[in-house]
Amino acid sequence: MYQYTEFDRQFVHQRAAQFRDQLERWQKGRLHEDEFRPLRLQNGWYVQRYAPMLRVAVPYGELSSRQLRVLARIAREYDEPEAEVYRKAIETQGLLGSHKLPTHYAHFSTRQNVQYNWIPLSKSADVMDLLASVDMHGIQTSGNCIRNITSDERAGIAVDEIADPRPYAEIMRQWSTLHPEFAFLPRKFKIAISGAAEDRAATGWHDVGLKLVKNEAGDIGFRVQVGGGMGRTPIIGTVLREFLPWQQIMNYLEAVIRVYNRYGRRDNIYKARIKILVKAEGQRYIDDVEAEYKQIIEHDGAPHTITQEEFDRVAASFVPPTLATRVLQSAEKTDAELRAHAADDVMFARWLARNVAAHKNPALRAVTLSFKRLRQAPGDASADQLDTLAELADRFSAGEARVTHDQNIVLPWVHAEDLHALWLAARAAGFASANVHLLTDMIACPGGDFCALANARSIPIAEAITERYQDLDELDDLGEIDLHISGCINSCGHHHSGHIGILGVDKDGKEWYQVTLGGSDGSALSGTPQAGKAVGPSFSAAEVPGVIEAVLTTYRDTREGGETFIDTLRRVGHDPFKAAANGARFKVEEAA
Template sequence: MYQYTDFDRQFVQLRAQQFRDQLERWQRGELTDEQLLPLRLQNGWYIQRYAPMARIAVPYGEISSAQLRMLARIARDHDKPAPELLAHAQATQDELQAAQPGLTLAAAPLKYGYGHFTTRTNVQFNWIPITQAADVMDLLASVHMHGIQTSGNDIRNITCEAYEGIAQDEIVDTRPFAEIARQWSSLHPEFTFLPRKFKIAFNGSEEDRAATGWYDIGVQARRADDGAVGFTVKVGGGMGRTPVIGSVVREFLPWDQLLNYIEAVIRVYNGYGRRDNKWKARIKILVKAEGQKFIDAVEAEYKAIVEQDGAPHTITQAELNRVTANFVVPELKAANLPSTVKTEGQMYQRWLRQNVRGHRQPHLRAVTLSFKRVGFAPGDADADTLDALARLADQFSAGEARLTHEQNLMLPWVFESDLPALYEAARVLGLAQPNIGLISDMIVCPGGDFCSLANARSLPIAAALTELFQDIDEVTDLGPIDLHMSGCINSCGHHHSGHIGILGVDKDGKEWYQVTLGGSDGTHLSGPAIGGKVVGPSFSAAEVPDVVEAVLTTYRDLRTSAAEHFIDTLRRVGHEPFKQAANAARHDPGHRASRAAAEAAA
């Protein structure tokens, strides 16, 4: 993983000191809440429904065991609400639950003392008092972590797909380019107050595992016929109220011109993006409205940067070499720990198929630990689990791990001979569920349990669906299915790109849920990035599990064989049979109970 330089460390520490000074001035009344707002946002501090929320950047998802231990310490020592605050929040949630009964699983007590892995490889804490924010920033800086530009109208944490540098289908490792872009964009004076937030993703492999079509700028690595490295650049992707797939603005951009071209794109956006309406301020709206005119404006700006300004941000070979050298392959050594796992056992073999991937180094494997557990929200890790993850990383992966787009954690340097011992250790922690890529491996945002923007809660629905899909035989038989859920139109749960998408909406002050089908994030399995289509009117919370099960029953009935994936059946037969099944489930609230009784009788 990237080895921070002395300058990097000093930069993060000074930023933490600066924020402490700002926070102390606010506490003394020298800064108003309005004046503090952009300062705290650019350091990752929100004020959410009940308490502050801290968002911590994990660039390109790479995280060390030391950083995991620090996150565990922060979770244990600082993610603690005042008792009266927690009591108020719990009473509010209980009131919501009582007003809309019917879910098989009642809302669980609100938890604290944990971190939450997001789809953009950030880690969030939901209960840290704002008065402790500076102390937490200092702790993070001590392990080279921060929350810089994880919020606000600036260039956010830059992401890569999780298998960069180790993927068997890799074209080029884009982490050095992402790091160069991160350094260039951090506190960039021209792009500190953009019309809206701005997100960039890199993908260096044949398969697009970074969902680049859904980003403001998506960068896909390419090699020309002569072997030259470059990038296809997409601009204007995004979810939210208006889902849009990014448009290709450059089929092949030479790698050394990456920053000059990104600057041209963001300059055009900064100059012409709307600031009068936050819902129409994202670059996707500008690209959709202007089409070719936008591309022409970017090309003109790029030409001016190159010809008139002298291409000031051209990446030299020396600079690429310097940054690449900081991505050090760790000293690898097998753990050689004993194991009692029966390697021929069905669960272990399933885990190998679903959670273990090949590696560029033939004796190594990349192993994903599943954070989709009963009793936990998707992506949640309490302090004890974070400490345990640090131990697993040290024992099996040279002290390194990676957060994934799907809210899981991957160990990138596991010896094949250590797989049985790792499986045994992960199983004890409840992290060996063999469900990666299957329906229970769902993406879910925190929703109305925590977020002040949410229209509805997503966590109780996720809990009910997790309970529903505990039969691993059934989950395996269903095959690859992406289920994504958001608590509001801002789409933090990426519901638009789910094969099955669930969106929380507000109707007459009550929580309802809209279901979409046929979305894709752009991977080979799912096909090109595309937004799902709504299958009918909104459903109540209690109806959602029945609707999902009805859709899946329809899939089983219509697929040509178990080898035909859900998304392929849907595209072959069209949405109508699934739409009819979903709407019929509204009138059959006992569907799941009937099924359970039938299974019990059998």
């Protein structure tokens, strides 16, 4: 993973000191609330429904065990609301039933960030100092700027990788951090980059999606998509360049964002994203970007061209870690031992099949630890769990872990011969569910339990579906299904890209849920990225589990051969599923 330079380290420590000064001036009344608000937002501090929320940047998802231990300490010592605040929060959650609002937790988001929901602002400067002590911060995790740049969680280790995207992502991070021209864009701006044949970073759904490719001559470059996004208007990005030489990517990004900054809507927050500009202007936007790019190259001296020397300097920080010195047994012996363990324990066999991926180094594997379990919100991790995760990373993965787009954790440097020992340790910690890409490996935003923007709660819906589908035999029979849940149209739970999407909506001041089918994030499982289609009017919270069950029963009744859910849906169309979903509503009404 990237190793901070002395400049990097000095920068985040100075930023933490600046924030402490700003906080103290606000507490003393020397900064008005309207003056302090943009300052705290620029450091990742929101004020949500009941309490502040901190968003911590995790560039391209990489975390060291040392960082994990500090994140655990922050959860344990600081993520605790005042008693009166928590009491009021619980009282307003009338439909939660047995659900409790978690404290002393961190939350892994779909943007490969880490969030906390209860840290008082009075303690925020202490938290920033702690983050800086392990090369972490919240800079540009909020505001109308270029946000955390995301990537494939298998970057640098994937067997289908064309080139490692992390050095490029790091160069972009350094370029975009505090970029004076792009500090106040019309709206927030998100970049994703993938270096593999399979798009595991959902690049098509981003303001800018970058995919490393090779041309016929074998040269490396980027396929550039611009104008993707979810929200009220789900749009897949438009391809501006099928191949752009890698050396020019920064100059081209400069042109893309300059044109957006110049012409993007600032009079309407719902029409301010670059996707609206690209959709409205079409070829004119593309022509303007090309003209701006030409100006940068021919007249401005191409100032952001990445030299080989600069690339090598950054890439040197991404060399594989030094693994513990040991005498490895033969691959044949390792395979035989794993087969024997799998024959003895079906749960281990399932885990090997679902949670373990091949690695560039034949002696190693990439292992996904599932953070999807009953009575715990998707992506949540307690302080104790974070400490345990750090221990597992140290013991099995050279001290490194990675946050995934799907709100799980990957250990990227696991010796194949250690897989059974890792499984035993992960099972003891509750991280060994063999459900990766199955129904209960769902994505969900924090929703109305925490977020001031949400129309409805996501967590109780996720819990109800998880509780209904606890039988792994049934989950295996259903096969690979992406279920995504968002508490509002802002789509932090990426419901548009789910094979099954659930969207919280407000109807007469009450919580309702719209169900969509057929979405895709662009992965090998889903195919070409696209937005799902609604199956009808919204459903009550009580109806949603039955609706999902009816949809899945229809799938089982109509699938052919080894079809997955998305395959069957595309073959037979939405109508049978729509009829089943709406039929489930009437059954609930009759029972009531």
